[in-house]
Amino acid sequence: MILHDRVHRPPPVGPFTLLKARVHEAEGPGRRAFALFQTLRHPGPVLWVLPEHEPRRLMPRGLPEGLGERLMVLTPKGETDLLWCVEEALRAAPVGLVIAEPQQPLTLTAGRRLQLAAEAGRTTGLMLIREGQGSNATETRWHCEPVPAATADSTLHYWSINKNKSGTTGSWTVDWNGASAAVHMVSEARQRHEPADPPR
C-alpha cells in the first residue's frame, strides 16, 4: 500500500522543495534559517513547536514578511508532549508546515509515527534536530550552515542534502536574502584548468 503510494508521488520541483505529506529533518547551525526559507514556500498556518525551556525565541520583526500572522508557537512541557503536538498538528489538514525542535534523538518508532501522521493529514513536517539525532524514517535530511559572504549585501548559506529516500543527494551554496521564496545559486569559486577560448 505504501509502496504503491510512493510510486505515484510526483517528483519534487527544484532542489529545495520538500516532498509533500512527509517529514523531513534539518541539522546544523543554520537550520532555523532553512526552516524560515521553507515557511515561505508553504502557504497556510505554520506551527513551530519549541521546548518549554528553549531561550532562543523567534523575533517577529526579523521574520519574513507575512509569517508573523500565520505563525503559531507551541511550547509544550517535556519531550512526549512535544512529539504528541507534532503528531497532532501533522494530522490536521489546514496546517501548511509543522516545524519542531526536539531535544532528544528521534527514535525510529517516533519518526515512523510522524511519517504516518503526515501522510494522514497531507501535511509537511520539518524537524530541526541536533547533529546526528535524527531518525531513519525521515524522507530527507539537510545540513545547513551560514557561510561568510565576500560582498556586503549577500547572506550565503550552505545547504546540503545528506539523505534522500526518493532522490539524490547534493550540496549548494545559495544566497537567500531572508525575505523571498527564491534563492540565488552561487557557483563555486575554483581554479580554471584550461585557458578559456579566445573571443572570436
Place this chain on the structure above:
Amino acid sequence: MPLADARAICPDLSTRPTDLAREVAALASLRRWAGRYAPMVARDGSDGLVADITGVPHLFGGEADLRSDLHARLERVGLSVESAIAGTQGAARALARHGGGILAEGELVQGVGRLPVSALRIDHDTAEALSRVGLVRVADLAGLPRAPLARRFGPALVLRLDQLLGHQPEPVAAEPDAPHFGVRMTLPEPIGLQSDVMAGLARLLDRLCSKLALHHQGARRLRLELRRVDRGTVQVEIGLARPMRDPDRIAALFAKGVDEVDAGFGIDALRLSAPLPEPMPPEQIGGRPTVQQDDALADLVSRLGNRIGFDRVLRMMPTDSKIPERSFRIMPVAWSEPVSTPSSRGPLRPVVIFPPEPATHVSGHPPTKFRWRRMRFTTLRAHGPERIAPEWWFDDPAWRSGLRDYWRIETQEGARLWLFHTPQNPDWRVQGEFA
C-alpha cells in the same frame, strides 16, 4: 446634606464612596433570592424590590407571617429593611418608604391618605407646587376633581394617584432572568462504561447546544460533573479555542478527560454546564473553504490546548516599542486575533533573540575578535551602531546598564550575530542571530 456638614456635626463619621456597580449586583442577587416569596419580583429604583405576592401569603401562614419571615431572614444576614404589603404596587411602594406596614383589603385610602404627596413618585417641582397650594397629604388629593388637577399639575400626577389608589392597573414588570446554561441527567441505574458516559454526554450536549443556539451564545469552557453512587463528584473540564456549539466537535474533546475518570461503583448523575458563554451570532457554516479551514484550525487549537494548556499555544503580536525584547507580545491563540506585522523599515532585526549572553575576550571597537559560548569568532564585517535608549517609564532590570549600541557582525566563521555594547557600563553582549 453635604458631607462637610455631616462631618461638622459628627467628626467621627466613617464614610466611604458609593460603589454603584456592586450595589446593583447585590440588588440583583437579592432579587434572585426574593424569588422564594413570589414568582414575579422586579427591581424598584436603586434601593427596592417589588414582588407580586398574589395568591402566595397562605403558603407562609398569612401576610403578617410572610412579612415577619422576610424580615427575620434578612436580619440574619445583616440587612436592615423596611417593607410594606398593600393592594396596589404604588401604595406598597409609598408605604414601604414611609414606615412600612400591612394595609388590609379596603383600607387602602385610609392607609395611604396620611402619607405626604412626595410619596407619589412625582418630581420635586410638582411636590413643591402642591404643598404651596396646601395639598400636603395624599388624602387631600384623593377627593379633588381630576380635570382641574391634571390641567394644573400635569397628567403624570393624576396617573400616579390613580395607580396608587388602584384605578389604573400597574403590573409588576419583572425583567427576565439571564439564561442558565446547564443541563443534567439522573440515571435509574449507575453506569460505569466509558461508552455509556459518552452516550449520556452526547444527549446532554444536544440539549445544551440547542439552548446555546437559542440564545445566540457559544461555550468557551465546558464542565462535566459526574456524580458517583458513593456521592463523590468527578469533574472534567475542557476549554475551546473559540465560542462553539457543535455537539460532535465538543464531544470529541471530552474523550480524553472521560477516559481518565475513576467511575468507582458507578455514576448515577451527569451535569453539564457552560460557565463562560460568549456571544456567537448564527452564521452560514460549511460554505466557503476558508470557513471549514478556520473550523479545523480551531479544533486543532482546542485539542492542543486541552492537553498542553491554552497558555502554551501562542501567537506573537507586534507592539509599539523600540526595545527588542518588548517589540512583540506573546498571546494565547485562543484569546487573540492574528495581527499582521508592519513592514519593517530601518535596520535589520535578527530572526532569533535570546537573553543577552556575554561576549568575552573582546578586542577592538567594534570587536575584531571575540569569544561567545566558548567559540572564537573573527569579525568579517560590522554594521552599525544602532543606538537604542532604554524606556525610562519602565524599570527593566535588563536595561539598567543604560544605552545600547547594537552591531550586526558578520563573522568569518559564518554566524551573523547581533551584538550590543553598553557605553555607560563598557561591556559586549550577544543578543540575537540573523538568518
